[in-house]
Amino acid sequence: xxGPTTGDAGGKSAMEIAVKVGEVIEARTEEFxxxxxTLHQPPPLGSLIWVREGEIDIYAxxxxxxxxxxxxxxxxxxxxxxxxxxxxxxxxxxxxxxTTFVGLVVGYQEKGELRHYLPPRPVRLHNFVYLxxxxxxxxxxRSLDFLxxxxxQRQDExxxxxxxxxxxxxxxxxxxxxxxxxxxxxxxxxDVGRLHALLRRLxx
Amino acid sequence: xxxxxxKVTEGSLSRGLMVRLEAPIEEVRAxxxxxxxxxxxxxxGYISDVSLASLSPQLASAxxxxxxxxxxxxxxxxxxxxxxVLPKLILGEPSALLEGPQPATAIPPHFSPVHEASxxxxxxxxxxxxxRRFVVGSPLDMEVKVCLDAPLFVQRSNGVFGKTGxxxxxxxxxxxxxxxxxxEAVNLVFDMHGEYGWGRPTExxxxxxxxxxxxxxxxxxxxxxDREAAQRxxxxxxxxxxxxxxxxxPEDMGLLRxxxxxxxxxAEATYTLTKRYRQGWLAKALSLTDEELxxxxxxxxxxxxxxxxxxxxxxxxxxxxxxxxxxxxxxLKALQEGTSVVLDFGRHSDLTTYVLxxxxxxxxxxxxxxxxxxxxxxxxxxxxxxxxxxxxxxHRFLAPEVAGQTIFGTIAREMRKYNVTLLVIDxxxxxxxxxxLSQLGTRVLFPLDDERDIxxxxxGSQDRAELKNVLSRLPTQRHALILxxxxxxxxxxxxxxxxxSQFLSKYGVxxxxxxxxxxxxxxxxxxx
Numbered sequence: 001x002x003g004p005t006t007g008d009a010g011g012k013s014a015m016e017i018a019v020k021v022g023e024v025i026e027a028r029t030e031e032f033x034x035x036x037x038t039l040h041q042p043p044p045l046g047s048l049i050w051v052r053e054g055e056i057d058i059y060a061x062x063x064x065x066x067x068x069x070x071x072x073x074x075x076x077x078x079x080x081x082x083x084x085x086x087x088x089x090x091x092x093x094x095x096x097x098x099t100t101f102v103g104l105v106v107g108y109q110e111k112g113e114l115r116h117y118l119p120p121r122p123v124r125l126h127n128f129v130y131l132x133x134x135x136x137x138x139x140x141x142r143s144l145d146f147l148x149x150x151x152x153q154r155q156d157e158x159x160x161x162x163x164x165x166x167x168x169x170x171x172x173x174x175x176x177x178x179x180x181x182x183x184x185x186x187x188x189x190x191d192v193g194r195l196h197a198l199l200r201r202l203x204x
Numbered sequence: 205x206x207x208x209x210x211k212v213t214e215g216s217l218s219r220g221l222m223v224r225l226e227a228p229i230e231e232v233r234a235x236x237x238x239x240x241x242x243x244x245x246x247x248x249g250y251i252s253d254v255s256l257a258s259l260s261p262q263l264a265s266a267x268x269x270x271x272x273x274x275x276x277x278x279x280x281x282x283x284x285x286x287x288x289v290l291p292k293l294i295l296g297e298p299s300a301l302l303e304g305p306q307p308a309t310a311i312p313p314h315f316s317p318v319h320e321a322s323x324x325x326x327x328x329x330x331x332x333x334x335x336r337r338f339v340v341g342s343p344l345d346m347e348v349k350v351c352l353d354a355p356l357f358v359q360r361s362n363g364v365f366g367k368t369g370x371x372x373x374x375x376x377x378x379x380x381x382x383x384x385x386x387x388e389a390v391n392l393v394f395d396m397h398g399e400y401g402w403g404r405p406t407e408x409x410x411x412x413x414x415x416x417x418x419x420x421x422x423x424x425x426x427x428x429x430d431r432e433a434a435q436r437x438x439x440x441x442x443x444x445x446x447x448x449x450x451x452x453x454p455e456d457m458g459l460l461r462x463x464x465x466x467x468x469x470x471a472e473a474t475y476t477l478t479k480r481y482r483q484g485w486l487a488k489a490l491s492l493t494d495e496e497l498x499x500x501x502x503x504x505x506x507x508x509x510x511x512x513x514x515x516x517x518x519x520x521x522x523x524x525x526x527x528x529x530x531x532x533x534x535x536l537k538a539l540q541e542g543t544s545v546v547l548d549f550g551r552h553s554d555l556t557t558y559v560l561x562x563x564x565x566x567x568x569x570x571x572x573x574x575x576x577x578x579x580x581x582x583x584x585x586x587x588x589x590x591x592x593x594x595x596x597x598x599h600r601f602l603a604p605e606v607a608g609q610t611i612f613g614t615i616a617r618e619m620r621k622y623n624v625t626l627l628v629i630d631x632x633x634x635x636x637x638x639x640x641l642s643q644l645g646t647r648v649l650f651p652l653d654d655e656r657d658i659x660x661x662x663x664g665s666q667d668r669a670e671l672k673n674v675l676s677r678l679p680t681q682r683h684a685l686i687l688x689x690x691x692x693x694x695x696x697x698x699x700x701x702x703x704x705s706q707f708l709s710k711y712g713v714x715x716x717x718x719x720x721x722x723x724x725x726x727x728x729x730x731x732x
Binding site: 005070177178181182184185186189191192195196200202203204 | 259260263266269
């Protein structure tokens with residue numbers, strides 16, 4: 001990845017110092033599928049991730065992740081081994097299995113301007129996925145306009161997890177969560193059960 | 205900086221604007237004066253109602269969140285307060301510079317910010333204290349003073365209504381002092397309970413100063429009906445009023461019918477007597493012979509009834525066949541010299557006396573004022589100084605059954621044609637003829653309990669439903685709703701504290717606790 005955009009730290013772009021967590025293997029405008037860089041260790045649910053697509057940086061929230069066989073149609077079978085013994089007994093396992101995760105697209109950055117809605121095109125296949133550094137996460141979540149995207153996709157778990165995670169990068173986590181909760185109220189005023197459940201997930 | 209209350213979200217000119225509150229709802233009281241800043245104009249109105257609302261029907265029916273975090277998030281978002289504001293005046297009109305604030309005929313757009321009215325707003329609308337205007341109080345929850353325009357006020361008959369102990373008398377004193385001080389009118393006060401000449405301790409134990417104990421003392425004369433009572437209170441009235449028989453007219457009998465226990469026929473018979481004996485009817489009525497009765501066609505039973513009633517009248521000590529001095533003449537002379545007159549009833553504070561004396565004196569004065577005004581008009585000269593007659597228990601004179609006959613009904617209806625207006629004080633406005641009520645220019649409404657009284661007090665005013673809401677929720681002490689002719693828009697106020705030291709120093713009371721003892725009477729009557 002090249003082309004520094006924002007969040008310059010020590011001469012490197014924010015994305016250069018960010019941790020690579022995966023590679024895009026399937027993409028739609030509103031979400032993409034990525035293969036995790038490490039088996040069994042996808043980015044945490046709700047964490048803010050980042051993909052470069054040409055001139056724009058696309059932001060996404062980590063959604064559901066899964067681990068399974070690399071080959072379609074071939075299912076893993078029970079092996080009856082302890083977790084510690086497994087790599088020695090079956091060293092090929094790590095080549096046969098993979099962990100994937102979904103990135104729920106919540107916005108993008110173009111020419112330094114943040115937009116909290118869908119980008120003009122989906123991310124490109126085989127682009128790397130990075131974990132957003134704290135400063136970037138804080139910068140992106142200063143506006144909470146992206147919550148409506150997640151709410152519309154009924155991604156309440158990812159949404160709750162995202163807000164809990166990013167609250168820690170804001171100076172006052174509790175105030176951030178109250179503010180985020182207040183943004184959610186008009187979105188979910190018609191579905192009080194969902195609203196209450198989601199708000200309970202935000203409790204500091 | 206004035207307090208920010210919220211933003212306009214919806215509404216109409218007639219029903220009022222809904223304001224989504226951002227200020228704590230408990231601080232937002234009905235009746236509060238608010239300013240709405242539109243794009244080009246500024247609107248002034250008052251809060252007529254406050255309510256709690258929720259964002260959706262689902263939220264409204266959902267159980268309240270037990271979790272403090274949820275409650276914190278939902279308060280002000282899912283659940284919020286709103287206020288209904290009635291826009292009354294437009295301040296930003298170009299014409300307003302010349303003609304003052306105009307009635308609101310438009311409304312501000314969505315999301316216009318709403319603040320409590322500023323001092324400038326209030327001063328722009330109600331003016332500042334000056335030669336014409338005097339301070340009556342402050343808008344609810346505000347420091348700034350609200351003024352009443354004295355010349356405008358005396359143009360019409362006015363009313364002060366409120367239940368017992370709500371502060372009517374205190375406020376009336378304030379009005380009188382200022383009307384006298386501004387020289388806009390001379391006053392004749394029928395002081396039933398002896399409260400206006402010299403103050404006396406009230407129910408709450410606070411002593412309020414009478415007119416004779418204020419800066420206007422030299423322009424006030426106290427006339428009394430009861431010399432003994434005045435002496436007991438160690439005050440010296442300027443004149444003792446006596447009323448001659450010939451001043452009593454059949455009209456008075458109509459008013460006193462109930463009090464004297466007269467039948468309708470007996471009251472009617474007084475007209476027959478007047479027709480025959482003219483002014484001497486009362487003296488004559490006490491000694492009619494059988495032949496005379498037959499001639500007059502008055503049945504014996506009717507005469508007995510009338511006789512008993514008149515005997516009761518005759519026992520009133522101030523009622524004499526031939527008074528040595530013409531009291532009406534004395535009162536008139538004082539009024540023409542610009543001295544206001546307080547008529548202290550002393551021990552005779554029963555209604556029969558009050559109604560009789562007030563009616564007799566007012567009728568004579570009105571006749572004279574009528575002549576003076578007509579005369580002045582013919583000569584193209586200015587008429588006599590406007591006279592304001594203050595009556596308490598006004599429903600006794602202005603009840604629908606009697607208002608058509610009494611002089612007070614006439615005065616209230618003819619407005620200020622003859623430079624005489626009324627200041628009507630009452631606790632039961634529902635007892636007053638609706639036609640008279642509708643003629644009242646400015647009304648000062650202290651809290652009233654009875655629904656009918658509230659209805660009657662507000663009869664004929666714009667936005668009755670909203671004002672009713674404000675009035676029925678006024679704090680009981682020292683708060684009033686003022687509306688009508690002398691005010692650009694109705695307003696709930698906390699009235700001036702006439703017992704406060706600022707007030708006392710402003711209106712120049714000689715020294716605290718003074719005035720009563722006769723030894724210091726010289727201080728009170730510097731002119732004498």
